[in-house]
Amino acid sequence: MYQNNLSYVQLQAIEKQGASAFYFLDMEKLKSNYQQLHQAFSNEYENCQIAYSFKTNYAPMICDLLKSLGCWAEVVSAMEYDIATQVVGYDPQQIIVNGPLHEAEFIERLLLEGALINADAWYILDEIAKICGKYPKQQFQIGVRLSYNIKEGVFSRFGINSTQQNLQRLSDWQTIVGNCEIIGFHSHFSNSSRSLNCFDSRVSGLLIASECYFEKKAPQFINIGGGFFGDMPTSLANQYGKNLPNFIDYAKQICNNIKKRFVTKKLPKLLLEPGxxxxxxxxVFVCKVYEVKQIEGKTIALVNGSNHNVNHKWQGESLPIEILRQNPDQASNSDSACFDIVANTCIEKDVLCTDVSGSIRAGDYIVFQYMGGYSNVLKQPFIHPCQAIYAIQNEQLVVVKRQETATDILASYTCKEIATEASSPNEKTNN
Ligand SMILES: Cc1ncc(COP(=O)(O)O)c(C=O)c1O
Structure with a gap:
């Protein structure tokens, strides 16, 4: 089960490196998450491959570790592709490229370098057709992202709607573009669709489209995207319901569904994109309480963190927190019955948690658990730059990302004149 092993003394020791607010990464946990997911799926399905969704958290130390374990990369922009190839050192053939919007030059680069792009829209297929015309002697392969109705009413704006008409249009595209083969379908539905029930219909949607499009052949892959529940603090799990599926449940459900449909055909590669x-x-994200004050009968704990650190992609859940007290003996129910945790920004609404029960004092640390996804990558440098990330590696404290400075934040601001063909407003008037 999930455990937060950090003690007050350990947090104090990390604070001595510079600041009392920081992220802390558990590399062993990351490794065991990957190994358990991989084991669960490969027990059921030999030909499967996990591709880590970089957008969730592209800290190079995370990506390096996952790569070393055999995980591929799933990226959605040229920036993430550059991180995957130039920083983490991925071979493009181990990179899946999704995303709704790409420039023509990037699409050309992906095709020439051999990354697997899943076309998300017709304009991407048009670009691919043009690029194929430019390189008539080369043979390319792509996937297509599909969108369709799934159980529990989840809707996705991404991909091409998987209707008969659109599958026919894809076949027509394929006939015209002879040197690029559509080899598989992809879908991903986010947040609210993590149940087994949803996954059943997610996979079925891909299988039905594959049967219709590939007919007697089998696709080379089926890509079911991400969106799996992982191990999480009980206080959070309870908010999603009872008996959440684990990796083994997902693997059995998804793989059996696929195997049933391919009894007489070669099984396609199964791709997963968990983040x-x-x-x-x-x-975790750690911050410190600087003051506890009363305003109009409300107890307010001011911390050196903000919603920008912790509150992305949540859908109203109470965040799982743990309080590590400076003086555990002094904490008593008489301090306060419940309190709000408020941020270090000047935004009135920047309140991290409301109505937390228990007592709180200045000097206590608040540890926000389950903060590995969509936290530091979405943190704006609003008022305060992003905090450092630390980890323990080989029993040694390491800085995964140093605390940002004003210089980091201003590095891309300039005041350089640029020569353009467009005339200035004054010249226009004179003409
Ligand atoms: C295409 C795609 N794959 C995978 C993921 C990862 O999803 P999760 O973090 O829910 O596993 C996302 C997240 O938005 C996505 O858009």
């Missing part, structure tokens, strides 16, 4: 399930429980 949250691999990293969320492997990182």
């Amino acid at each position: 949250t399930a691999l990293v969320a429980n492997a990182m």
